[in-house]
Amino acid sequence: MVSEAVIEAIKNFVPENNIHLQEPMADHTTFRIGGPADCLVELENEEQLKNIQKYLTLVEERFFILGNGSNVLVSDHGYRGVILQVGRKMSGIRTEGNCIVAQAGATLAQTAKAALESGLSGLEFASGIPGTVGGGVVMNAGAYDGELSQVVKQVKVVSPGGEVLEFDNGTMEFGYRTSVLQKNSFTVTEVTFELKEGDRDQIRAKMEELAKKRREKQPLEFPSAGSTFKRPAGYFAGKLIMDAGMRGYQIGGARVSDKHCGFIVNVGKASAQDVTDVICEVKERVKLRFGVDLETEVIYLE
Ligand SMILES: Cc1cc2nc3c(=O)[nH]c(=O)nc-3n(C[C@H](O)[C@H](O)[C@H](O)COP(=O)(O)OP(=O)(O)OC[C@H]3O[C@@H](n4cnc5c(N)ncnc54)[C@H](O)[C@@H]3O)c2cc1C
Structure with a gap:
């Protein structure tokens, strides 16, 4: 747990409005999953970042840099430490x-x-x-x-x-x-x-063409972190998962997308545990069936 002293020190570097305590990470990830972070700081400029990073490193406080949270899965227990958000500010x-x-x-x-x-x-x-x-x-x-x-x-x-x-x-x-x-x-x-x-x-035409492809192929109607797995050399993760019979495989609110099996989607109140359980099962079945090790692309934060 981040101490009072550390939080007081952070107030010297950024306006108090930018500091959020016990911040639900579900509000900062495209998966819409994640428990509370002890402290989330919205950064406005390089100077603030330099000062805070230097300070947190000095006092050996854990920190994690967050962008738009579109490639992270945050634990249901949240994050013990400081999240430094480099985002819209x-x-x-x-x-x-x-x-x-x-x-x-x-x-x-x-x-x-x-x-x-x-x-x-x-x-x-x-x-x-x-x-x-x-x-x-x-x-x-x-x-x-x-x-x-x-x-x-x-x-x-x-x-x-x-x-x-x-x-x-x-x-x-x-x-x-x-x-x-x-x-x-x-x-x-x-x-x-x-x-x-x-x-x-x-x-413009190229951008529109690619956006159309995305809408057709990807389950953008559900929260996710995009492709859950990296593409294994010589294969497509989505196809391996589909051929392993896992289309629509679901635990709790986490489901292998019916539209694109490379995506695990949050179909309603999924926990991080649900997602990691689905990931484990997918990896196991793909390995068993095709001998291929799938590597997770999504970064797990705990
Ligand atoms: C619907 C959907 C579709 C997607 N499609 C694609 C796709 O086509 N191609 C693709 O590559 N990805 C795709 N993604 C995944 C994701 O959008 C990318 O990986 C993206 O680059 C992550 O950026 P982010 O700002 O959200 O990073 P985050 O998810 O916030 O962070 C990802 C990693 O980057 C680090 N990080 C973030 N900002 C900084 C910073 N300023 N300095 C240092 N480290 C930093 C974090 O610490 C973390 O390790 C998709 C995701 C979704 C939800």
Whole structure:
């Protein structure tokens, strides 16, 4: 449990209105699941982030960086520690030549829209991914043959000790749904995307076409965290799960989507335990039937 002393100290770094105690994480995740976090802090700028991270590291208090919560499953018991939210209060976007510079809390949808408005092409694939720029870069989010690694030029981060650093594309060690930032505790504050001049009508048409595909293929009518599993080399997770006979498999309120078996959806009051139970069962049956180990893409926070 975060102590009174730590909470008092945090008040020196951010306005009191930005500090939320015993905050239900179900309100901050697209799964709509998760117990209370001891303390959730909405960050407004890099200065606040530097000071808080430095302080929390010094006093050895646990913290977790949250973007839009679209790739996390939070335990039913919540989180003992401080959640630092880099979200809508840190979401400025500007255009510099053929680059878009976005603060980490801007959504990928807002960033792709800014690119469209500036007649810049390259982020169309990201317009339907419901995460922030920060979360997107950490996960190397991607869809329809595009991934952020293809367009990221520079990433500004803050180290746990409060130092500001800049990583170029090579330093990010991007891989399939991964980057170097999953191995350390650096926080993204700003990302520069290098794009190409394009035709606005074509960019818009591409975005609309991909949005239509998403609506047709994905169970967007239910809360979820997107694809629950990474794509195993040579297979599609959704197809393996379907072929293992698990379409519609349900425990409590957590269900293997009927529309896309790669998604576990919250069909009503699912607990994190329900979701993890479904995940375990899916992994076991797929391994038994096809000998394939499914790796969870969704990050479990407890
Ligand atoms: C309906 C739906 C569809 C989806 N479709 C796709 C898809 O097509 N492609 C795809 O790749 N993903 C998809 N996702 C998953 C998700 O949107 C992405 O992984 C997204 O990039 C996560 O961003 P976020 O801001 O929500 O991050 P969070 O879920 O908040 O966090 C994810 C990870 O990033 C870290 N993080 C977040 N912000 C920062 C920051 N500023 N600095 C450092 N670390 C940070 C967190 O600590 C955590 O480890 C989908 C999800 C849903 C719900």
